[in-house]
Amino acid sequence: MAATARGFLGWRHAFGDAAPTIGVAFAGQDPFTIAGTPIVRDAALIDLGLDIQTSAAARLGISYFGQFGGGTTSQAFKAGLHVAF
Structure with missing residues (x-):
């Protein structure tokens, strides 16, 4: 079994x-305006994650994403099982 850690740190700036x-x-009808949620x-x-190769065809992964x-x-948290066949 092999494990792979991954990570990302970043900064986002909204222009305009x-x-x-x-x-x-x-x-x-008359036109109207719809406003979305401002970012x-x-x-x-x-973004942090860990993937574990459980076999040649299967990989188990967990990850976390945060925006502050x-x-x-x-x-957000995510877990998944990827199986190749």
Whole structure:
């Protein structure tokens, strides 16, 4: 069994308008604007993972992703089994 660790540290900066909007209209109606959730201007990113090769055809993996900045936090965990056949 072989194990592989991986990691990523980064920084994301949003340029321009960080609050997305789109102008839409239904047929024959007045147009209106829909605003999306604004993204943070600056955020630190972290991604960590571990893969374990359990056999020649199977790999088990776990990972964590986090985004921190602007008073907000987003975190995710993922686990998976990859089998080649």
